[in-house]
Amino acid sequence: MKEFPIWRKPQHYMDAENPSDHVHWVELFFDLVHVVTIFLLGNFLSHHLDLQGFLIFTGLFIAFFYAWADSSVYNSLYISTDIPHRVIMAAQIVTVMFFAASVNSVTGNGWVYFALAFAANRALTALLYWRARSHDSDRTGLAYEQGRNFFILAVVFAIAAFLPRPLAYWVFGAGVVAIQLQYMLPRIGTLRFERFVPRLGHISERFALIMLILLGEGFFKMVVTLSDKGIYKPGAGALFNMAIGGLSLFALAWVYFDGVGNARPKSRDLGTLLAYWFGHIVLMWSTVLVGVALAGEIYVGLLDPYPYDYGIIGITGLTVFLASVWLLQRLVEGRDITKRHSHGGVRVFGIAVTLILLLVLAHVPAILGNTLFGIALFSQILWPLSTALRERRAGR
Secondary structure, three states: OOOOHHHOOOEEHHHOOOOOOOOOHHHHHHHHHHHHHHHHHHHHHHHOOOHHHHHHHHHHHHHHHHHHHHHHHHHHHEEOOOHHHHHHHHHHHHHHHHHHHOHHHOOOOOHHHHHHHHHHHHHHHHHHHHHHHOOOOOOOOHHHHHHHHHHHHHHHHHHHOOOOOOHHHHHHHHHHHHHHHHHHOOOOOHHHOOOOOOOHHHHHHHHHHHHHHHHHHHHHHHHHHHHHHOOOOOOHHHHHHHHHHHHHHHHHHHHHHHHOOOOOEOOOOHHHHHHHHHHHHHHHHHHHHHHHHHHHHHHOOOOOEOOHHHHHHHHHHHHHHHHHHHHHHOOEOOOHHHHHHOOHHHHHHHHHHHHHHHHHHHHOEHHHHHHHHHHHHHHHHHHHHHHHHHHHHOOO
């Protein structure tokens, strides 16, 4: 008799019968909570468009990524749907709410709340692994070490909440670095375990879902910006720019999903898996940058110069986005046609146009800047399409 999901204890997927790669509804809910996180993080960058603000945004983004990704890794390794698991995931969602709400004041009075919420999130991740330890066939191995490591990290982040600044920031940053190192360090990192083999289909689906959320945030930010300003105020030029911004976000999704989205890494080789992992971190970071930059469309008409600070953020984001997709599509399986049509030359062309835009941005009207941005982005769709049409007509 098949066990009812709410009684099903944590079980490594290798020990389960016919495990599915599909994402459970609890994980989907957890992903959706990050909508507000990314929106507030984008707002922080919009209000701190200088080097210091950019660096703080990047540090916060990496911390948020691990708050999401470590849970995703656990759920890829262990199938867990019982009541205690759901309660722990619900508590993790609450921690995300608190450190998201503290973003705007993270450099001031919000720091303690942010660091403590992040510490609680790490402790709950540890608890997930600790529960799996008692049901794992390797009871003194993977789940035990992951649980121990995350409990130690939770203590480090909690201590950072009360240290004087800037020491608190350095300790917190070291803790974030340690999150990755506890996986990777030779001989002691948990990647050494044979059972540390995430379901690649599950991981690729989680990455695809969070990318949709990040892209959706760009739409959300533009609409909220226009709504706050008043749709009747900006003029036809700004409204036209907003429409182009919306099409640009759709184009980013097109490029990602044709090239990489939902595709598994082609190998379980450690180098391939790490490149796939880090490539997605950079890709997601660049996606948020583009979404923030497109909100600048609301502030200009066709002939005004594009806001330079927003423009630099957007150019950086698109350049890194194209480079990341280029890397990742070489690491995944099952995209042979895409690789043939959206080859390196297509990506290099887009990157080259963004670099030209970087040189002229401050000296041209927004309509020309948007045109160059559009050429860099939409060429990633139109060039492969034209190649595919030529092949189709030639009967290949």
